Structures are given as structure tokens and as C-alpha cells.
Amino acid sequence: MFLADTKADTIGILGSIFCLIHCLIFPVLVMGGMLNEEWSSHAEWVDFIFIILAISAVFFAARQSKNNTLKGLMWFSVAWFSASILLHETFNLALYSSMAASVVLVVLHSINFKNHQQRFHTKNATA
Template identity: 25%
Template sequence: MRKQITKSFDYLGISSATLCLVHCLVFPLISIIPIGISHNHWIDLLFASIGLYAVVKIVKTNTPRYIKAILLVSMFLILSSIVITIVTHHHSFILYLGGIGMIIGHLLNFRKHKH
């Protein structure tokens, strides 16, 4: 039963991180088109809060430390990037690193539970 709950958090984390990464990669292309869309950091905060929820739940389990470290460092990078965006109005590259790290961490954790 516990394994199934952790898998659910992995699904949530993987999907949230993937959607966030797609949003961050596609948005610059959409902003080139003059239709009046501007970047909103609240969307980034929404994805980060979903990811943070999944990470906190996984960190509380008996997941290996290296997976916890990957997830926590990735979440720190994402949250740092959002703070930088709010303060400087500049989209930071570290958001992409954090998103990729979140996907990798959740995939590693998911694969660990398959065995």
C-alpha cells in the first residue's frame, strides 16, 4: 500500500515537472507572437507548489538519500529561479536545470519502486 502511495506522488511530480518544463520552453516562442501574452510568475509558483508537495511527501518516506538529495536540490533551484524572476523580472536558466532534475529524481524513485 505504501509503495502505491509513493508511486502516486512520483506520477504527480513527473507530470508537474514535465508540464512546467514544457511551459517554460514554449512560452518564449509564444511571446514572440504579438498577441499581448506576458510571463506570469504565478504559473511558475503553481507548478512549484505542486512539485513541492510531491517532494515533501517522498522525502518523508524511506527513499534512498541520493534521490532525496536530487529532489531537494532541484526544488531549491526551481524556487530560487522563481524568486529571481519576481525580483529582477528576468527568467533564469536554473529553472530548466531544476525541472530536469525533478523529472530525473522522480523517475529514479519510480524505477526504484518497480523492483
């Protein structure tokens, strides 16, 4: 049961970390000439994968969470993350905003993971 409860948090943490790596390395590859601008315009689908992954991870993690404040923060952060990604072509600061939202999602999923872990061990200790 513990693995099923924490899978969404693990996916959320890994997805946010991969998004950060993508956001940091991809522009360097384009500026360094390893990828051309034409290719980068075709890679926008990656943004949508990160959004779908983040929303799915928050949906399943929030369903298992007992902490309503944490649930609200997770939903706010995934909305912030999604909006920032969708607007990064329009506003220069949106890229930095999406990276900050990714960091917040990593922290929130880590807290939720730890809460699940404590509940699981408390439940098994009393059984």
C-alpha cells in the same frame, strides 16, 4: 500500496514536464504576438503553482524514499528550481536554470519511482 507510493513521483514528473513546456512555449507565444506583455505579467501565478506542486511532490516522494542521497538531491533540486523561478525576472539565466532543475527533478523522480517499483515487486515476490 504501490499506487500510493508512486503517486508523488508521477505528479513530480508530470509537473516538471508541464513546467518545461510552459517555459519553452510561453515566450514563443508572447514573441509571436499571440499573447501580449500585459497578459504575461498577470500569469505569474502559474510560477507559484509549479513551485507548490514541485515542493509537494518532493515532500511526499522523499517521505517514502529509503535512499537518503536521493532525498537530499531531490530537496536540493526543488530549492534550486524554486529559487530559479522566483529570480527569472531578475536574472536572464534563471529561466534556463529553472529548466535544467526541471529536467533534474524528472530524472530524480523517475529514479525514485523505479526504486519504489523494485521494492514493491521484491516485497510481493517474497510474500
